[in-house]
Amino acid sequence: MNRIVLPGLAMIAVTYGLARFGYGLMLPEISSTLDMSPTISGVIGSSSYFAYCLAITLATLSIPKLGPRPSIMAAGISAFAGMLLMATSTNDIMLAAGVLVAGASTGFGSPAYGEVVTKTIQKPLQDKANTWINAGTGFGVLISGPIMLFLSGDWRLVYILFTFIALAVLIWNFINIPRIQRQEGFKQNTFDIKKTDMKRSIFLVIASLVMGVATAIYWTFSKDYITNEGNFSQLTTSIFWIMIGVSGIAGGVAGNLIEKLGIVKAYRLTIMIAFLSIVILPIFNSQIVLIYLSALFFGSSYVFFTGVLLVWGVKLYPRRSSLGIGLPFLTLALGQIIGSAIAGVLIQSIDYKMAFIVFGFIGLSAVFIKPLKSRVNSR
Numbered sequence: 001m002n003r004i005v006l007p008g009l010a011m012i013a014v015t016y017g018l019a020r021f022g023y024g025l026m027l028p029e030i031s032s033t034l035d036m037s038p039t040i041s042g043v044i045g046s047s048s049y050f051a052y053c054l055a056i057t058l059a060t061l062s063i064p065k066l067g068p069r070p071s072i073m074a075a076g077i078s079a080f081a082g083m084l085l086m087a088t089s090t091n092d093i094m095l096a097a098g099v100l101v102a103g104a105s106t107g108f109g110s111p112a113y114g115e116v117v118t119k120t121i122q123k124p125l126q127d128k129a130n131t132w133i134n135a136g137t138g139f140g141v142l143i144s145g146p147i148m149l150f151l152s153g154d155w156r157l158v159y160i161l162f163t164f165i166a167l168a169v170l171i172w173n174f175i176n177i178p179r180i181q182r183q184e185g186f187k188q189n190t191f192d193i194k195k196t197d198m199k200r201s202i203f204l205v206i207a208s209l210v211m212g213v214a215t216a217i218y219w220t221f222s223k224d225y226i227t228n229e230g231n232f233s234q235l236t237t238s239i240f241w242i243m244i245g246v247s248g249i250a251g252g253v254a255g256n257l258i259e260k261l262g263i264v265k266a267y268r269l270t271i272m273i274a275f276l277s278i279v280i281l282p283i284f285n286s287q288i289v290l291i292y293l294s295a296l297f298f299g300s301s302y303v304f305f306t307g308v309l310l311v312w313g314v315k316l317y318p319r320r321s322s323l324g325i326g327l328p329f330l331t332l333a334l335g336q337i338i339g340s341a342i343a344g345v346l347i348q349s350i351d352y353k354m355a356f357i358v359f360g361f362i363g364l365s366a367v368f369i370k371p372l373k374s375r376v377n378s379r
Contacts, residue, residue: 004120007176008113008133010169011075015109017140017245018162019079019102020048023086024219025144025241026155028227033155034092038221042344044096045220048103049212049336055107056333060326067180068112068119068322075109076170078102080163087159107333110134114314114325119180128256130314130325131307138248138303145242153234200316201327207267207369208309208328211274212335214363217343217356218278218298219336225352230285240295247299257304258311263371267308271367274301278360282353306332312371 023030023045031041055078059071082102089095117129144158151157227237258266277297284290309332313324339359346355 003176004113004116005129005132007169007173008116009136009139011072011109011173012113012133012136013140013143014136014162014166014169015075015079015105015140016137017142018144018165019083019105020052021137021141021219022083022144022159022162023048023099024221024223025141025148026158027220027224028237029153029155030095031224034089034095036092037344038224038348039344040092041224042220042340042342042347044092044099045216045344046337046340047096047100049216049333049340051100051103052107052333053330053337055104056111056326056330057107059108059111060322060330063112063115063322064320068115069177069179071108071112072116072173072177073170075105075112076166076173078108079105080166080170083159083163083166087156087163107329110329111322111326114310114321116177116180118314118321120178126314127258127311130310131253131258134307134310135249135303137306138245138250138299140245141248141299142242142245145238145245148241149235149238203369203371204309204312204316204328205331207366207371208332209335210366210369211271211305211363212332212337213339213342214278214335214359214366215274215298215302216336216339217359218281218302220340221343221347221352221355222281222295222298225281225356226285226291229352230291232288236288240291243292243295244299247296248303250300250303258308263308263312266304267312267369267371268367270301270305270308271363273297274305275360275364275367277301278363279357282356285353308371 027041030036036044055074059074063071078101082098082100082105084098085101086095086098089098113133114130117126117133121129144162147161148155148158151161223237223241226232226240261269274297277294280290280294280297284294306329309328310325313328314321315324317324317327343355343359346358
């Protein structure tokens with residue numbers, strides 16, 4: 001199991017924690033260097049999620065025909081290339097191109113690992129394997145903060161170091177991930193979804209879309225917010241980002257907790273914690289202890305929520321795990337495209353505080369969605 005889980009966790013750490021969410025970590029320094037407004041920053045941030053949507057659609061279509069390995073290799077290559085382009089960018093257009101390419105890496109990786117786990121790991125261990133691989137986001141965010149501190153906030157050097165890490169992880173996956181061919185006798189098209197499937201999936205899709213919108217503001221603007229409004233030092237804001245990563249690692253136990261609590265209770269608990277994390281930040285933006293608490297709440301709730309989506313989707317589509325993962329993660333990213341762009345406009349036209357509060361309540365509305373209605377085993 002570790003032969004699959006460890007390199008998978010590392011790739012998710014690179015693609016999500018470094019290639020995708022590293023932009024939010026370094027946004028204060030990047031926007032200062034390239035003279036970007038919040039609106040431009042939000043649009044560039046949303047391009048990462050747009051690329052994710054394209055990549056996850058391509059991956060979900062290609063995995064049944066080619067197997068998951070090519071998609072995993074594409075994830076590593078796009079993370080490497082995108083971050084290299086960001087490191088060398090001299091204007092916001094080049095930066096946006098880099099963010100776009102790097103953002104695609106997450107879409108290639110997520111459904112592919114779900115397929116690998118389904119085909120290579122025993123069924124009783126699959127939920128745990130999937131949620132631990134998914135927790136790679138937390139590990140990636142965790143290591144990015146200290147690297148930023150060590151390199152004194154030089155975002156170009158940080159991205160260059162990230163590219164070396166991406167290359168090493170790509171090689172590790174190339175060696176460890178087996179070639180898995182299409183299942184014999186299974187000729188159903190990946191996106192041949194019947195009306196009954198759509199009815200089962202509707203709550204999954206709505207939940208992931210709403211939370212995608214709500215969490216986008218935190219990933220893109222939280223560090224920028226406490227840097228500009230709180231006047232905290234680089235050490236303080238980097239620790240804030242590290243806290244998100246540390247708590248995100250806790251998402252690795254999502255499989256165990258879902259098993260114990262049932263998916264309905266686990267889902268609702270996650271929504272409530274995410275809501276608190278988003279609204280605590282603007283209400284107590286000058287109190288460092290509560291800011292760190294917000295980071296801990298957000299990191300754990302986000303990774304746990306994606307773990308819930310992952311388990312929920314795979315249970316809905318047990319024979320098409322790449323679709324079961326791809327569908328909610330696609331709509332999560334669609335929500336983040338919308339959320340990131342709107343957040344930038346709101347921040348520039350109103351202020352940070354009101355924008356965060358609005359997005360917090362958007363996320364809270366997802367608590368009224370019931371996973372049990374999607375015929376997922378509630379226990």
